[in-house]
Amino acid sequence: MIYDVNIDGADYRLELVREKAGWKCRLNGREVALDAVLTRANVLSIVIGGAAYEVKREATPLDLHFWVGSARYAAEVRDPRSLRSRRQAAGAADGIRKLVAPMPGKVVRLLVQEKAAVQAGEGVVVIEAMKMQNELKSPKKGVVQKILAAPGAAVNAGDVLAIVE
């Protein structure tokens, strides 16, 4: 398998083959003597040339992080052959973007109406959790095509609140 991996903004090309005895791994063309064992769900033990690492995976509906020891890395993984990956890569710069609730909470109020033009970073919806209010901002410049949040409604992490195009 070939993956394009982005870690904290830097791109890596990773070639991985799982074999009977272990792994065949090339990172950016360089061979790596990888020994990896899944110790429990989301926890990987990696040994490379005697150096041992525990890696935790933290996946939320919004993002993906890997923790190596106590350091956290934001990650994106793409399989260059997958249709969805290609679509996502193309859509990242323009096209439709969703505004998603980062935490469970309650919609307090809407700051714009449908069809309104917004700047990147402009507030769209205010939600409240643990007695604090948080303004959710537009991920891009564009037009608010649809608002799916109603004031007073309870939302879960990952719920789509608005669509900006």
Added chain:
Amino acid sequence: MFKKILIANRGEIAVRVMRACRELGIPSVAVYSEVDRASLHVRHADEAYFIGPAAATESYLNIEKILQVARRGGADAIHPGYGFLSENARFARACQQAGIKFIGPTAEAMELLGSKTRARQAMERAGVPLVPGSARGLEFAEAAGVAKEVGYPIMLKAAAGGGGKGMRMVRAEEELGSAFETARSEAEHAFGDGELYIEKLIENPRHIEMQVLADEHGHTVWLGERECSVQRRHQKVLEESPSPIVDAEMRRRMGEAAVKVAQAGGYTNAGTVEFLVDANKNFYFLEVNTRLQVEHPVTEMVTGLDLVHLQIRIAAGEPLPFRQQEVQLRGHAMECRIYAEDPDNNFFPSPGKITLLLIPGGPGIRRDSGMYEGWSVPLEYDPLLAKLIGYGSDRRQTIMRLRRALHEYFVGGIKTNISLFRRILKNPEFMAGKLDTGFLDRLLASPETDPVKSEHPDIAAIAAGVFAVLEQATPTRNGSADAQTQPAKNGASGWKQAGRVESLQ
């Protein structure tokens, strides 16, 4: 001894009290709100009863409902934990009238110690050191004279006050007039009582408190101090015992003052006397917390006593099983309060599902927790998830053990303040024990000098690929976040499910 104890609380403290009940062979009764059915305290109890909606005013603060459950379940005592109804004199009185023992002080003691000016007058009579100032309300005409006597800067405080309302700092005499007017009108609006008194301002004090224990037969002992100066917005974050600056002689003087305070207030059961300590190690009475404190484990570690066992035995009428001279302090203990909040985003609360929990262990580590993997932290309550307590033969060993334990500790799916403790425990000022209540604000305002090094992005990249390969090998996508948060419904097609999951991302 009691036949059955109801715990009128939730979270880690409810679990803590239930553990003590089980150790004493007493069945425990949990109460829970709508959003707490799956919470850990319900799993630890022998009996559990639903008491109402998520809003605390309709559940954990509902006196009638809780007493009704106690009667129905046959509980003859109630432990209130901390927060909620723990310092509510009306609740203590209602328990007494219902013939149920409230595990804590009497309603009368709570009321006396709850009023700032009444407590101040009682402490003055008992000869307890107070922050210099006036023990009673003042007219403006007298205020200037009193202020001059104690010396600027001073604090104007509302007698009925709390929460910073009706409180003004005054640095010089010419500011007094307008500050007095605004503080008085603020106090009148907030409490319906404009009475003000004056206290000398103690700049950058330490916050040090003394644990006391009093039985119902007139015996009161002190159990050593806790240094609680590491605070953010008046909220304690880390506590330790002993304090880096308190020596045996000062400890004895503070302990004796605390016992005087408790006795002057007619206090029984476990309580905490808070003091402000200035740069010259003068200590002044601040207030009494008439409950078991969040940070009680540090005292348990250095005294070897179980405070909850003792609370229950005292409430059951037993005399204290030891005398002051038998209390011995040994070693050093420190507690980190693990909150569901994001230290990288202005400590914004972070409720949600805990997708991965790795728990530290090993020598000198105690963990009092209310969370488990797979549990969703509700958004309605206090964000305290757990307390990590380290114990060692001295302060340095305790700090190193906690650093090690924080390295092992992992809470995934929500944000926690674990990284903040890594920062505090490495700070040179903290290591040197140079603390005051402004310490944490200064630390947070300064740039991070020694951040966790991100030296293994290549390992993260490899791990990302390995997880992706392993995931493809398991057709049910076991272990992926999508599968965990949205389990396939019975009978739904896996392809349909996968399609939905893809379209959501």
